[in-house]
Amino acid sequence: MKFVAFERAKQGTGASRRLRITGRTPGIVYGGTGEPLLIELDHNALWHALKKEAFHSTILDMELNGKESKVLLRDVQVHPYKQLVLHIDFQRVEANTKLSMRVPLHFSGQENSPAVKTDACLINHVITELEVACLPADLPEFIAVDLSGLVKGKSLHVNDLVLPKGTVAVTHGKPNPVVVSVVAPVEEVAAPVAAPAADAKGKKGKK
Template identity: 40%
Template sequence: MSTPNYSFKAEIRTDLGKGASRRLRHEGKVPAILYGGDVAPVSLTLIHDKVNNAADHEGFYSSILTLNVGGEEIQTILKDMQRHPFKPKLVHLDFQRVSAKEEFTTRIPVHLLNEEHIQKEGGVVIRHETDIEISCLPKDLPESVEIDLEGFEVGDTVHLADIKLPEGVTSVELGRGEDHNLLIVAIAAQKTEEEEAEDAAADAEPADDSDEDNAE
């Protein structure tokens, strides 16, 4: 599966500290750091709105990102993003260098296909994991993996080992041992109206404090 080309111009920054970062944000820029490989970490600034717009796309988080720093194109992945607690603003970005010849680890989303089939069959899709950790070369990085639920029935499950990964891509968790075969998706039976009513009634019941009152 091909991935979009995400490319951003970045400038090296030498004015560090909280005050400098606040000034950058007022200028429409976002501070960042680039690390990894045999090169010392570098503090950068990027145009806030360009990165923020790209961050609206799921593929941004699981793609190779190109940073143009002083005319040099550097291949990276996003390792961390800090957002403002209530404003639609980015606060800080962490990028990690990747080498075309070296495998790296990252997380990619899991997409489910034909969920409507499960509903028609009286089932409910319960997602236990929304993404998985993988290892691969940059050229083999998939934007996501898919699980087709066509033909699944109530009681069926999908574990990590059941997912067919693209060639050149391996699961980090499975590499840690058989006991790391995570449950990804389970198909459960839909609750009847009576069961839903019983659950609602149970949630509405006040806590029984009689024992606590008697102890006083």
């Protein structure tokens, strides 16, 4: 994806507030061999771009002063209740430097799995994105996860995923985290039949 940015001269809370009033969003670009650079973006264009999955998980082409450079979205600050982006951070991307990035998982085949079709199990997506490390050229837009082989009593783990070439999973020390769990249906237990109620009048003993 491509977006247009403009250099921003002033900084500080007051300057950023005035910038937002004019329909612009303040931001910063950092990393790589260059110095951190203050930028501003058109807020409406940015707001619509943020609704697209690719804007969060792929390498972006940033046009600045007629030149393009590769960047990654690293942080977004949004107003707690207004539709307003307060600030945005980007990181420069260098072709020969590995990067780490959270990539969305796209699930398919769940309805065709034996766990669902035969055993009526519930499928719980424990994680919906995975952090990977790779060179920029190998960064996938998403990771496809085929759930058609799920069976009752088995979960799908990170080590079961087929990762795109050149990418490795980053689990931060967690051994083989669960991606999808299979939950067996709860069996309904029939309630015991209540004993017949005693005759309200009862039977009096014989005199």
